[in-house]
Amino acid sequence: GEAELDARIVAAKETLGDRLVILGHFYQRDEVVKHADFVGDSFQLANAALTKPDAAAIVFCGVHFMAETADILSRSDQSVILPNLAAGCSMADMADIDSVTDCWEQLEELFGTEPDDDGRQPVIPVTYMNSSAALKAFCGEHGGIVCTSSNAATVLEWAFERGQRVLFFPDQHLGRNTAKAMGVPLEQMPMWNPRKVLGGSSEQELLDSRVILWHGFCSVHKRFTVNQIEKARAEFPGVRVIVHPECPMPVVDAADEAGSTDYIRKAIAAAPDGTTFAVGTEINMVNRLAAEFPQHTIFCLDPVICPCSTMYRIHPGYLAWVLEGLVAGEVRNRITVDRDVATHARVALERMLAAKP
Numbered sequence: 001g002e003a004e005l006d007a008r009i010v011a012a013k014e015t016l017g018d019r020l021v022i023l024g025h026f027y028q029r030d031e032v033v034k035h036a037d038f039v040g041d042s043f044q045l046a047n048a049a050l051t052k053p054d055a056a057a058i059v060f061c062g063v064h065f066m067a068e069t070a071d072i073l074s075r076s077d078q079s080v081i082l083p084n085l086a087a088g089c090s091m092a093d094m095a096d097i098d099s100v101t102d103c104w105e106q107l108e109e110l111f112g113t114e115p116d117d118d119g120r121q122p123v124i125p126v127t128y129m130n131s132s133a134a135l136k137a138f139c140g141e142h143g144g145i146v147c148t149s150s151n152a153a154t155v156l157e158w159a160f161e162r163g164q165r166v167l168f169f170p171d172q173h174l175g176r177n178t179a180k181a182m183g184v185p186l187e188q189m190p191m192w193n194p195r196k197v198l199g200g201s202s203e204q205e206l207l208d209s210r211v212i213l214w215h216g217f218c219s220v221h222k223r224f225t226v227n228q229i230e231k232a233r234a235e236f237p238g239v240r241v242i243v244h245p246e247c248p249m250p251v252v253d254a255a256d257e258a259g260s261t262d263y264i265r266k267a268i269a270a271a272p273d274g275t276t277f278a279v280g281t282e283i284n285m286v287n288r289l290a291a292e293f294p295q296h297t298i299f300c301l302d303p304v305i306c307p308c309s310t311m312y313r314i315h316p317g318y319l320a321w322v323l324e325g326l327v328a329g330e331v332r333n334r335i336t337v338d339r340d341v342a343t344h345a346r347v348a349l350e351r352m353l354a355a356k357p
């Protein structure tokens with residue numbers, strides 16, 4: 001039962017002390033979050049991996065790409081552990097290195113490789129954090145950068161300074177919503193479908209483009225609709241609608257605000273007592289916010305429970321199992337990124353960490 005698992009986790013944590021750090025993403029279930037030393041969004045967790053230098057083991061309660069990132073940014077004598085190796089991300093899986101390389105070659109053929117008079121490259125690749133280490137390495141090698149949902153505008157700014165256009169993957173929605181807010185017209189944001197020649201666009205459309213959007217999406221956030229927002233507004237006049245930028249553009253446009261998981265949390269924390277919030281993000285996080293801020297009314301825009309099914313694969317039973325492994329001197333479920341890949345990926349991640357608004 002839960003109490004027994006709790007006791008096992010607490011006992012192992014006590015034995016391991018400073019040799020261990022447990023990181024938890026906001027979308028993790030409560031039974032896992034309560035054991036985390038640090039809970040945050042993707043950006044904060046990437047930094048958190050660096051802040052406990054004594055820890056020999058970083059147990060990452062999140063999904064595979066996050067654990068990979070922690071491995072890339074941590075020292076080689078630290079091991080990163082993903083309690084359940086089946087915790088992936090369907091969005092990250094929508095862009096693979098072969099199709100991105102193929103896309104890149106087609107773009108190079110069209111645009112050439114020479115910078116313009118202002119020294120800007122024809123294309124800067126930008127990958128969302130929610131991607132494999134191989135894609136981060138691709139960006140590192142091709143003058144590109146990583147972004148998260150909390151710094152996407154800053155990163156796009158960085159990329160526009162260095163490039164005539166951006167190839168953004170895997171999340172079309174984060175790319176579109178961010179670029180649109182920065183004033184890029186929709187006509188200049190063709191979508192790249194890897195199953196079609198030139199991604200399905202004409203040469204002219206690509207030549208005129210500012211942001212080429214990969215066709216990926218998050219299966220959790222694509223569920224939110226404008227209809228749900230209209231309903232919430234009708235039922236709760238004055239409701240503040242706040243959504244994640246992985247939601248489709250019409251949803252972000254109809255909401256009052258959009259931002260990363262940490263942005264959402266901070267906006268709720270700063271609101272005057274008695275505010276009503278309709279939130280468009282993962283249900284475990286929304287429910288936790290509702291419990292944490294009882295002075296507000298907080299509910300999820302989608303009445304049908306919508307957890308991220310892969311985040312949910314981190315069950316406290318797996319957490320207990322990897323921690324007890326560490327106590328016994330055994331590193332279970334270690335995530336290691338190939339050295340070469342890690343070296344290039346670190347370049348793209350460090351560009352992100354250094355990019356300032």
Ligand code: 13P
Nearest residue numbers: 041042043148149260261
């Ligand atoms: P953030 O934590 O950056 O808001 O990302 C949300 C998400 O979908 C993580 O998988």
Ligand code: SF4
Nearest residue numbers: 089090091218220308
């Ligand atoms: Fe991937 Fe979406 Fe789950 Fe985040 S919420 S891990 S983007 S499927």
